[in-house]
Amino acid sequence: TNNISCSVQRLVKGNFSRLPLGTKVCERLVRGFVGRQRSASSWTAVCTQRAVCKQRAVCKQRTQPTVTCHTSARSVDPDELRRFQSLAGKWWDDHGEFAALHALNDLRVPFIRDNLLNVHRTRVPGKPLGGLRILDVGCGGGLLTEPLGRLGANVLGIDPVGDSIGTAKLHSSIDPDLRDRVRYRACTLEELSAEREGGGREEQGAAQFHAVVASEVVEHLADLETFGLCCNHVLKPGGSLFITTINKTNLSYALGIVVAEQLLRIVPSGTHDWEKFISPVELERLLESNGFSVQSVRGMLYNPASGAWSWTDSTAINYALHAVKVRDDPDANQAEGHAEAAHS
Amino acid sequence: MHKLTRATLAFNGLGRCLVADKHVSALQIHSRGFVCAQHVDDLGKNEVYDIIISGGGMVGSAMACSLGMDRNLEGKKILLLEAGNKKVMHKVPDTYSTRVSSISPGSATLLTGVGAWEHITKMRCKPYKRMQVWDACSDVLITFDKEDMQDEMAHIVENDVVVAALTKQLDDLSDNVQVKYRSKVVKYSWPMPHQQANAIPWVKVTLASGESVETKLLIGADGPNSMVRQELGIPTVKWNYDQSAVVAVLHLSESQKYLLTLPRPILCALQLSDTESSLVWSTSHQQAQELLELDEESFVDAINSAFWSNENQSELIETAGSLFRSTLSAIMPSAGSPRQLPPSVAGIGPKSRVKFPLGIGHASEYIRHRVALIGDAAHRVHPLAGQGANLGFGDVACLTRILSQAAFDGKDLGAMQHLLEYETERQRHNLPMMAAIDLMKRLYSTNAAPVVLLRTFGLQATNMVPALKEQIMGFASK
Numbered sequence A: 001t002n003n004i005s006c007s008v009q010r011l012v013k014g015n016f017s018r019l020p021l022g023t024k025v026c027e028r029l030v031r032g033f034v035g036r037q038r039s040a041s042s043w044t045a046v047c048t049q050r051a052v053c054k055q056r057a058v059c060k061q062r063t064q065p066t067v068t069c070h071t072s073a074r075s076v077d078p079d080e081l082r083r084f085q086s087l088a089g090k091w092w093d094d095h096g097e098f099a100a101l102h103a104l105n106d107l108r109v110p111f112i113r114d115n116l117l118n119v120h121r122t123r124v125p126g127k128p129l130g131g132l133r134i135l136d137v138g139c140g141g142g143l144l145t146e147p148l149g150r151l152g153a154n155v156l157g158i159d160p161v162g163d164s165i166g167t168a169k170l171h172s173s174i175d176p177d178l179r180d181r182v183r184y185r186a187c188t189l190e191e192l193s194a195e196r197e198g199g200g201r202e203e204q205g206a207a208q209f210h211a212v213v214a215s216e217v218v219e220h221l222a223d224l225e226t227f228g229l230c231c232n233h234v235l236k237p238g239g240s241l242f243i244t245t246i247n248k249t250n251l252s253y254a255l256g257i258v259v260a261e262q263l264l265r266i267v268p269s270g271t272h273d274w275e276k277f278i279s280p281v282e283l284e285r286l287l288e289s290n291g292f293s294v295q296s297v298r299g300m301l302y303n304p305a306s307g308a309w310s311w312t313d314s315t316a317i318n319y320a321l322h323a324v325k326v327r328d329d330p331d332a333n334q335a336e337g338h339a340e341a342a343h344s
Numbered sequence B: 001m002h003k004l005t006r007a008t009l010a011f012n013g014l015g016r017c018l019v020a021d022k023h024v025s026a027l028q029i030h031s032r033g034f035v036c037a038q039h040v041d042d043l044g045k046n047e048v049y050d051i052i053i054s055g056g057g058m059v060g061s062a063m064a065c066s067l068g069m070d071r072n073l074e075g076k077k078i079l080l081l082e083a084g085n086k087k088v089m090h091k092v093p094d095t096y097s098t099r100v101s102s103i104s105p106g107s108a109t110l111l112t113g114v115g116a117w118e119h120i121t122k123m124r125c126k127p128y129k130r131m132q133v134w135d136a137c138s139d140v141l142i143t144f145d146k147e148d149m150q151d152e153m154a155h156i157v158e159n160d161v162v163v164a165a166l167t168k169q170l171d172d173l174s175d176n177v178q179v180k181y182r183s184k185v186v187k188y189s190w191p192m193p194h195q196q197a198n199a200i201p202w203v204k205v206t207l208a209s210g211e212s213v214e215t216k217l218l219i220g221a222d223g224p225n226s227m228v229r230q231e232l233g234i235p236t237v238k239w240n241y242d243q244s245a246v247v248a249v250l251h252l253s254e255s256q257k258y259l260l261t262l263p264r265p266i267l268c269a270l271q272l273s274d275t276e277s278s279l280v281w282s283t284s285h286q287q288a289q290e291l292l293e294l295d296e297e298s299f300v301d302a303i304n305s306a307f308w309s310n311e312n313q314s315e316l317i318e319t320a321g322s323l324f325r326s327t328l329s330a331i332m333p334s335a336g337s338p339r340q341l342p343p344s345v346a347g348i349g350p351k352s353r354v355k356f357p358l359g360i361g362h363a364s365e366y367i368r369h370r371v372a373l374i375g376d377a378a379h380r381v382h383p384l385a386g387q388g389a390n391l392g393f394g395d396v397a398c399l400t401r402i403l404s405q406a407a408f409d410g411k412d413l414g415a416m417q418h419l420l421e422y423e424t425e426r427q428r429h430n431l432p433m434m435a436a437i438d439l440m441k442r443l444y445s446t447n448a449a450p451v452v453l454l455r456t457f458g459l460q461a462t463n464m465v466p467a468l469k470e471q472i473m474g475f476a477s478k
Helices: A001-018 A023-033 A039-063 A078-086 A099-119 A145-150 A162-173 A189-198 A201-206 A224-234 A250-263 A280-288 A329-341 B006-011 B058-068 B105-113 B117-123 B161-172 B227-232 B284-291 B295-306 B315-331 B388-408 B416-444 B447-464 B466-477
Strands: A132-139 A154-158 A183-187 A209-215 A233-245 A292-303 A308-312 A320-323 B032-035 B049-054 B078-081 B086-088 B100-103 B124-128 B129-132 B142-145 B154-158 B177-179 B183-188 B201-205 B212-220 B235-252 B258-260 B266-271 B278-283 B344-349 B353-365 B370-375
Touching: A078 B183, A099 A145, A099 A209, A099 A233, A099 A280, A099 A292, A099 A308, A099 A320, A132 A145, A145 A154, A145 A162, A154 A162, A162 A183, A162 B266, A189 A224, A209 A224, A224 A233, A224 A292, A224 B117, A233 A280, A233 B266, A280 A292, A280 A320, A308 B370, B006 B124, B049 B058, B049 B201, B058 B105, B058 B161, B058 B177, B058 B388, B086 B129, B086 B161, B100 B105, B100 B388, B105 B117, B105 B154, B105 B388, B117 B161, B154 B161, B183 B227, B227 B370, B235 B284, B278 B284, B278 B295, B295 B344, B315 B447, B388 B416, B416 B447
Parallel strands: A132 A154, A132 A209, A154 A183, A209 A233, B049 B078, B049 B212, B078 B177, B129 B258, B212 B370
Antiparallel strands: A233 A320, A292 A308, A292 A320, B100 B154, B124 B154, B129 B142, B183 B201, B201 B212, B235 B278, B235 B344, B235 B353, B258 B266, B266 B278
């Protein structure tokens, strides 16, 4: 955690000099935020901060054609980091703290797989996601990264918690199938997307992803605006973004926090903060303003008795969302699409 | 070679652990394909396969073919380990082999799916449409037949023919499925359920040749005395019937079209062709031994008298039986099917008598972490209903479907979640079938009057009620 908070501070100080407008206001707000847990009392502050961010983003887009993501890594909350650190060794226990996440693979892997198959027509038998590059944000111990790798994709899993990445690397290193296709890095999304930008010219085109997966992540983030920006940045045009998260409703408070954490202990107590939940409407708005087009939203329901998830009509508690990065220039990208089809 | 006991089989170079009685008959192997064990990459690490199937009998080979042909499993490394030699049948031998199985329509569908059925039909098989069951103690019988005579009820196929057909298919699938013949397994090492540092997370199989291979999922298809099951320490409910079965090929004096089963001593005659029949005679160990030692003529006499004898019938039961029958025909005059007299045996196939002990067994668990049992390794039944192979093929179809779906969902093939689904589904199907067969066997093993009356009435009533018979046939055809 020390390393992370240092790097956070470094990024905050270092990168601010490059922001075009409204830096002074932001600086003050930012200093107030680093190290402070987001809670109900700071909600108004968050709103202000978000408004500022949006303003900045709009200004950026007007002045600079390319979107920069040199904002701080403040979308990562240090308290969250600490919490996940302590759970790092328990990822791969099917019946342990993360049992519900293991079970969630039954829904999210087909969701990702089928939506990607709809978009990318080339299929190799036995490897439905062959040839695709996927980024798994907040991969934890690699619970979702490994199945995607088994389906043939080249997956990069990132997570700010170093211990989780260590666990993930160890688990996937034994399987010869996964060794070549699945890689992990301990970093944040902002760092990754900043790096892509800063890296040599020859990396730029090749370094982008066909899909980004952020499953059970956005409810732990402090700054979703930045998250949306960075996702957009690392994705190829027409690439897919998959999010699974929890809605912000009374029902999700009752079932997702009171029942799940305190009564039934499906998730460890304190895992979720209701304030960080986001409704699908809100999320859709955020994504659409960041250059995405939301394709589908589906509700998911967990049955504690059977330990299984199922799709449901209501998005009142958990939901999954699929969005596609809007192509900027339809003509140019049609040509790109033809070229891709010719090469595949 | 007259008597083939297990020891002789082993002496013939066939690993006892990996080969079940029912699928090997050393007499009928025509050519021995000597396939050298492939050399594994000697990088200090063992080769890791996705699936290893231990045991290349009917069920094991069918499993290998089925997995090899599945689209979702393409690109996975599959290995079949067989302790015996490669069974190739260029020309079907003139004499019938003694071990045969009744292949239900469900199993025929599976075999068609893997492309082996056409090889089987080209080699040799006999469809049958009718099954008659006599009771030795009363003059009653029950007939099962399909209304629509176009549809066959089942086929009788020699076990060797099935294995040869599957082996031929495996040759075509050599890109997806590797087969190692003459590779006997000496040791299995099991993984811990949770990953531990410096421990191999896969199942490790050590062969007699000294090489080792590792796998993410081990499928045990190694017969009723499964080494996989024993090494796992899976508790098995089993008992030996106090009986042995004597199997022989009979030449009948007149043409027969039906399969016959006679209880007490339980005789089951499975039709191989119009004039040849495979006999399975279940009787006490002692009598089985005596039968085996008789010369051919006396053996034929013994069979004929068993088919035709009336000595077990008592007056009381005969009267009761005929009374019941007339009552029933008064109520339902049109019900009942024409009956066939038992055949008379003219001779037996040369050197075709074999004896093996009978028992029933059911493993309480079919699966463990990274292991699944199929076929006789999981469940062993009395041959009287000819269902043993069918249960095994049912396991193959179910497990293939489940593994295919798991692979399409990116799951680790050895994970317990989907293996548990397989176990539940198959136990639900197999247990009632095994219980029914066991019940039939017990019901027919006694001479006691009340039981005989019960089964007499039961048989007659069942014979008259078409709906009930259809239910039974439907269940047996799955």
